[in-house]
Amino acid sequence: MSVRQGMLALLAGEPMHAYQLRQQFEQRTGGTWPLNMGQVSTTLDRLVRDGLVEGSLAGDVEQYRLTDAGRTELAAWWSTPVVRGNPARDELTIKLALAVTAPGVDVRRLVQAQRTETMRSLRDLTRLKAKQYDDLAWSLVLDRLVFEAEAEIRWLDHVEGRLESAPRPAVVPAREEVAR
Known part of the structure; x- marks a missing residue:
C-alpha cells in the first residue's frame, strides 16, 4: 500500500x-x-x-x-488496479542469483537454511491466524503473508530441483581451491 x-x-x-x-x-x-x-x-x-x-x-x-x-x-x-511493473528488489532472489555463480558458496546449504527460516516464519504466521482475529483488515494482511511464505517455500523447492538438474555443481570451489 x-x-x-x-x-x-x-x-x-x-x-x-x-x-x-x-x-x-x-x-x-x-x-x-x-x-x-x-x-x-x-x-x-x-x-x-x-x-x-x-x-x-x-x-x-x-x-x-x-x-x-x-x-x-x-x-x-x-x-484503479495495482499495476505490477518492475518487481521489487528481493534480497533472497538476489542472494540466490549471485550464489549460483559465486565460487565457494554451498547453494544447497543456503537454500536449506532459508527454507528453515521461512518455515519458522510460516509457523508463526499460522499461529497468529489460529487466534481467529475479528479484524478483517488484519486477517487479510495475515493471509497475504502466509501465502507469500508458502510461495517462497515452493520456490525454494523449485530452486533445489533446478540445482539437481543444473549442468554445473551447486558448489563452485573458491579460486585458491582450484589452483591446488
Missing part, C-alpha cells in the same frame, strides 16, 4: 492529526508495515503541497482533512 494513498484513505473517514494517522495505519495493517513520524510528516507535507489535504489547528495539534481534490484522487486509487 502506498503510504500516500493510505493517508488519503484514512482521512476519508475523519480528520486526524499526524500521530493518529500513524496509529491507524499501523493498526489497520496489523503493524506489518510500521511508519515513523518523519515519514508521516513528509507525506502529509506533500499531500498539503499537492492540494489533496489541508491542515488546521485543533487546539495545539494540527489536524488534516481531505480536500475535494483529495477525495477525487482517493476515488481514482480505489477504482
Whole structure:
C-alpha cells in the first residue's frame, strides 16, 4: 500500500492529526508495515503541497482533512488496479542469483537454511491466524503473508530441483581451491 494513498484513505473517514494517522495505519495493517513520524510528516507535507489535504489547528495539534481534490484522487486509487511493473528488489532472489555463480558458496546449504527460516516464519504466521482475529483488515494482511511464505517455500523447492538438474555443481570451489 502506498503510504500516500493510505493517508488519503484514512482521512476519508475523519480528520486526524499526524500521530493518529500513524496509529491507524499501523493498526489497520496489523503493524506489518510500521511508519515513523518523519515519514508521516513528509507525506502529509506533500499531500498539503499537492492540494489533496489541508491542515488546521485543533487546539495545539494540527489536524488534516481531505480536500475535494483529495477525495477525487482517493476515488481514482480505489477504482484503479495495482499495476505490477518492475518487481521489487528481493534480497533472497538476489542472494540466490549471485550464489549460483559465486565460487565457494554451498547453494544447497543456503537454500536449506532459508527454507528453515521461512518455515519458522510460516509457523508463526499460522499461529497468529489460529487466534481467529475479528479484524478483517488484519486477517487479510495475515493471509497475504502466509501465502507469500508458502510461495517462497515452493520456490525454494523449485530452486533445489533446478540445482539437481543444473549442468554445473551447486558448489563452485573458491579460486585458491582450484589452483591446488
